[in-house]
Amino acid sequence: MVNAVTEQIQATLNANKQAEIGQAPEHIFILFGATGDLARRKLYPALLRLWSEKRLPQHFAILGVARRPYNHDTFREQVRKAIEEFAPSALTEANDWESFQERLYYCSADATKSEDFPAVASLVKDLEANLNIPTHRLFYLAMAPELFAPVAEQLQASGLTAIGHAPADNNPHLPWKRLIIEKPFGRDRDSAEQLNQALRRVFAEDEIFRIDHYLGKEMVQNIEVLRFSNALFEPIWNHRNIASVQITSSETVGVEERAAYYDKSGALRDMVQNHMLQMVMMMAMEPPSRLKVEAIRDEKVKVLRSLRALKEEEVAHQVVRGQYRAGTMNGQAVLGYREESGVQPRSSTETFVAARLFIDNFRWTGVPFYLRTGKRMGAKATEIVVQFHNMPKHLYFNPEGHLQPNLLSIQVSPQEGISIRINAKQPGTDAVVVPVKMDFFQHSESPEAYERLLLDAMQGDATFFTRWDEVSLAWKFVDPIADAFLDHRLPLEPYAAGTWGPDVATQLPAVDGYRWWPLSVQSHEEV
Ligand code: BG6
Numbered sequence: 001m002v003n004a005v006t007e008q009i010q011a012t013l014n015a016n017k018q019a020e021i022g023q024a025p026e027h028i029f030i031l032f033g034a035t036g037d038l039a040r041r042k043l044y045p046a047l048l049r050l051w052s053e054k055r056l057p058q059h060f061a062i063l064g065v066a067r068r069p070y071n072h073d074t075f076r077e078q079v080r081k082a083i084e085e086f087a088p089s090a091l092t093e094a095n096d097w098e099s100f101q102e103r104l105y106y107c108s109a110d111a112t113k114s115e116d117f118p119a120v121a122s123l124v125k126d127l128e129a130n131l132n133i134p135t136h137r138l139f140y141l142a143m144a145p146e147l148f149a150p151v152a153e154q155l156q157a158s159g160l161t162a163i164g165h166a167p168a169d170n171n172p173h174l175p176w177k178r179l180i181i182e183k184p185f186g187r188d189r190d191s192a193e194q195l196n197q198a199l200r201r202v203f204a205e206d207e208i209f210r211i212d213h214y215l216g217k218e219m220v221q222n223i224e225v226l227r228f229s230n231a232l233f234e235p236i237w238n239h240r241n242i243a244s245v246q247i248t249s250s251e252t253v254g255v256e257e258r259a260a261y262y263d264k265s266g267a268l269r270d271m272v273q274n275h276m277l278q279m280v281m282m283m284a285m286e287p288p289s290r291l292k293v294e295a296i297r298d299e300k301v302k303v304l305r306s307l308r309a310l311k312e313e314e315v316a317h318q319v320v321r322g323q324y325r326a327g328t329m330n331g332q333a334v335l336g337y338r339e340e341s342g343v344q345p346r347s348s349t350e351t352f353v354a355a356r357l358f359i360d361n362f363r364w365t366g367v368p369f370y371l372r373t374g375k376r377m378g379a380k381a382t383e384i385v386v387q388f389h390n391m392p393k394h395l396y397f398n399p400e401g402h403l404q405p406n407l408l409s410i411q412v413s414p415q416e417g418i419s420i421r422i423n424a425k426q427p428g429t430d431a432v433v434v435p436v437k438m439d440f441f442q443h444s445e446s447p448e449a450y451e452r453l454l455l456d457a458m459q460g461d462a463t464f465f466t467r468w469d470e471v472s473l474a475w476k477f478v479d480p481i482a483d484a485f486l487d488h489r490l491p492l493e494p495y496a497a498g499t500w501g502p503d504v505a506t507q508l509p510a511v512d513g514y515r516w517w518p519l520s521v522q523s524h525e526e527v
Pocket of ligand 1: 249270271
């Protein structure tokens with residue numbers, strides 16, 4: 001019965017979503033870094049799916065730009081190969097490859113050479129004229145972040161961005177330009193500021209779409225719906241009822257082939273400054289006054305403003321950093337971080353961070369938010385666990401104060417759903433109280449984060465993108481922590497690959513009398 005009802009609700013939600021999402025406007029999608037990893041793994045499959053779902057208009061083209069000397073045909077073959085390799089289901093689900101590939105074009109250009117840009121500009125203009133596409137240009141820079149500013153400058157010099165500024169909710173027939181970039185946005189507040197200034201010389205703030213792909217995840221987007229549309233949750237979503245919030249994003253992969261980037265970045269910059277803080281904001285924000293993009297983003301920013309800043313000397317008590325050593329994953333021996341190819345043999349880059357944060361506002365006063373994220377951990381999972389206050393000692397059911405707390409867990413990935421743990425009488429006993437779990441899992445295939453975010457950017461909806469002040473405030477919070485990591489001021493704790501991070505990380509919740517809860521993927525295993 002419950003399942004039937006849930007399926008019905010799900011079907012209605014899906015149908016509403018279909019009706020509500022609509023189609024992207026006619027435009028040209030200009031993709032720099034067209035032969036790179038991000039494009040091949042994520043963007044082409046997402047674009048093909050959008051095309052097959054008829055989310056993209058007929059008057060539409062993708063112009064790939066990269067150094068390799070492809071022509072349009074070889075580029076089309078490469079895109080097909082990438083989709084076959086990384087998302088074959090996008091091809092089998094869709095029979096629309098043929099019409100999709102006709103929208104693919106390629107321009108061989110070196111993004112570091114100004115002399116290569118006029119060719120890009122003239123191809124864009126030809127495509128617009130020949131395919132009858134209005135001057136709607138979406139630039140996606142899927143490339144090394146040090147190229148963001150120089151490419152923006154060249155786009156301007158080539159005349160490609162010489163388009164008046166048209167706010168997204170204005171007349172859709174006006175010409176527009178937009179820019180999509182993905183982190184890292186600088187490596188601290190100063191460098192992020194410099195990058196932003198360079199971009200702002202070419203694009204207005206509301207033309208810049210900064211991707212944080214966690215904001216494209218179904219369950220991250222669902223947090224505000226769960227919170228603000230349930231009488232069950234909204235009234236108790238505060239310090240009077242909530243004891244703590246734990247946010248975990250654990251990965252089983254190691255550094256993979258990304259040592260050149262990761263060894264300079266580390267888990268703090270790679271995950272905490274962006275994805276983890278975004279989840280904190282979604283959990284902690286106040287309801288927006290209007291369902292308008294800026295009203296929602298304003299509320300998120302207020303959370304960052306209320307985040308208690310950590311002084312460098314406080315970091316040691318509130319943050320743990322770790323690095324994986326050799327260990328075993330799924331029965332296979334794996335290397336330690338320092339043995340990985342491309343990593344400095346004495347690298348002190350952290351592959352794990354756990355932190356204890358406080359949000360100093362009325363709603364959250366005194367409630368610790370525990371974050372942890374790392375590579376080569378026990379399982380791949382992103383999950384948020386809300387722990388409610390203990391019940392008072394009670395003569396009948398809780399004479400010793402041993403009742404387990406209620407937990408609400410929001411499973412972002414790999415499973416999408418929520419579980420609620422409550423206490424109930426064990427059947428057949430008089431008053432033996434045991435925790436029981438109620439699960440809701442999403443049945444529908446959620447769209448990939450990139451599919452959702454690309455469509456949003458095409459439609460000019462910036463709700464699930466990061467605004468500049470969010471980036472800046474997130475760095476402001478993270479910078480002193482990064483400083484405390486320098487020169488081994490905060491010890492680098494080793495942990496064996498395949499475990500849940502350094503043992504000392506258990507102390508963060510332990511000082512408040514709490515513990516890390518096992519995640520759903522750990523089933524009954526205790527941490
Ligand atoms: C990226 C990080 O932003 O997020 C990667 O750069 C990390 O290091 C990835 O692996 C995790 O994303 P997801 O969606 O797999 O949890």
